[in-house]
Amino acid sequence: MSDSQTPTSAAGAATEEAPVEATAAANAPSAQAAGGRSFLPKSTLLRHLVVVLLAIVAAVVILEITDPFTNSQLAQLSYYAIAAGGLTVLTGLNGQVSLGHGALMAVGAYTTALFLQADEPVPLPLILLVSTLVATVVGALVGVAAARLHGPYLAGATLALAVGLPGLAIYFHDIFGGEQGMRVRAPQPPDAFKDFISFVSGNSATGTKWLAYVGAICLVITYFLLANLVRSRIGRTWRAVRDQDVAAELAGINLGTWRVLAFTVSAAAAGLAGGVLALVIRLAAPSGFTLVLSLSLLTAIVLGGLGSLLGALLGSALLVFLPPFVTDLGADFGLDNTEAAQLAPFVYGVVLIVAMIFAPAGFVGTVRLRWLTYRAKQRAAAARSSSGG
């Protein structure tokens, strides 16, 4: 699928059907590579900064016009999206699948919970930073083992991680609170935030709203950093390692190092997501980091399109807004509460299967490829008519 990077060769391949490689969405041509008329600046950094500004404005508007319940849903969305962003970079760009991101989120969540237990907790940004760092270290350790694995082996090893790591929280129950987990005291919103909210909309600056903002800020920062990374030399190297490892090695790329780096970056995102999660749900417990969490993240990125940050965001939105919808639907069909609650994972599973069989490139990848094919065909038609005439 690497030939979809330029529109002309995509036309040569005449890809009418969806691409078979799941990672096709990761090969996004940048605005200038696609030769499109773009209103965005040419420089990648500037372009991403513009998007960041727009995202901040959009986040404030959305958080202020929606009710408190939607605010808390959006806070939920932010931690799913941060973790999914990290995972999509790992799986989409570097071709490594991880079922252990739920466990890495647990590392971040427990770190945040431990730090907030102190009588005089250190500032929140510092706590989240430390959570990210701890998860990064754990991720680097896992990554060293994971770098030598591929496909099913890696999936199995990270599966063992997802099932095994929460056991540590139960074993060291003096520190981590065992099965009950640790309650998290959510920090109070600072005065500057209250002033800001009363200036912007006059809504009451509740704790929920503050956490939704914390989540949104973390999300924007994470995606900005990841987007730059994807477009950089590092992102290109990851794609080379994924698609043609032998050629990449011949070109002087040390495969192991780059795979470990991808896992580490991805784990950092998972750690931050875990920290935000602990703040939002105010609890860090083993039952919150089951295998289903890791598999939900996988569903989000597969559905959105592996390797696409936009896809990860869309997929995460599905994780947040789909469960209430299908649970209500199930209740209408006469299922009781616990049964209806299982409808969401059922849909995730079916979505994973159907997406992989019919549109492995996911939503963003498929749309992007259709668009490229369409444009290339138009250009070819234009070239034919001009040369003929």
Add this chain to the structure above:
Amino acid sequence: MQQFINITLSGLVEGMIYAAFALALVLIWRSTRIVNFAQGAMAAATAFIALALIDAGQSYWIALIVALLSGFVLGAVVERVVIRPVEGGPELNAVIVTLGLFVAIQASIAIIFGSSFQSFPTPFGVRGFEIGDSTIALTPTSLYIIGSVLVVMALLVALFRFTRVGLAMRASAFGQEVARLLGVRVGRMLTLGWALAAVVGSLAGLLIAGGEFIYPAYMDSLIVFGFVAAVLGGLDSPIGAIVGGLLLGLALSYVSGYIERGSALVNVAALVILIVVLLVRPGGLFASSVARRA
């Protein structure tokens, strides 16, 4: 000393179940190069079918046979409907499809049978035999477990070595193109392989359920243990899967028996063993091929 014997015995019995489950994974890996992460959920589904029959008043043995048959059908249907489109494609796609199956089947179990803990009967007693005046950790149920796993393994060996179907299945696993040219219906053989593997996995699920409580996710640990056992044995070799299963059963039994509150550490121990094996000897203890790009 007595404690050591008891822990070893219970480790061996658990190990037999892991071995059976690992064998199911290996059967599928050999034929389609796919690790079936849905194996545990499929086995759990058949265990719930068996339990429903037992609750309806049927005997354990009828329930067992129906469960194994439904495992056979489930395996065949799964291969034909959702695995066939991704066979031979990028390995990431196949991994994701089996994971999707895993989630979907587990959720369906919870929707159909409920997600509460339900006790699963065992046909034999769970009281240990007495030798002299001490009771050892070998129960009639553990003899039943060992016996049924051995019987199934003997049947599989007989199938693969002495029948035409077994020969055709080995041929399709060994070289699909060549087998197809020689007139083997490779597609059917793959379906049959998945169906047989599902039967073996389902047996493992029923055996581990005996005398315990089952709930939709009760096989989650077993899929990890089965995978670790299979990788220990090289993922390619049936004998390796059995030895790997026994070794893992012993190791985990020692962890939970000798470390205080060690039962919380069993899953972590499996993770550590897996990582060590993959780093030190990625080909496993019994890999048939030397060069495996792990």
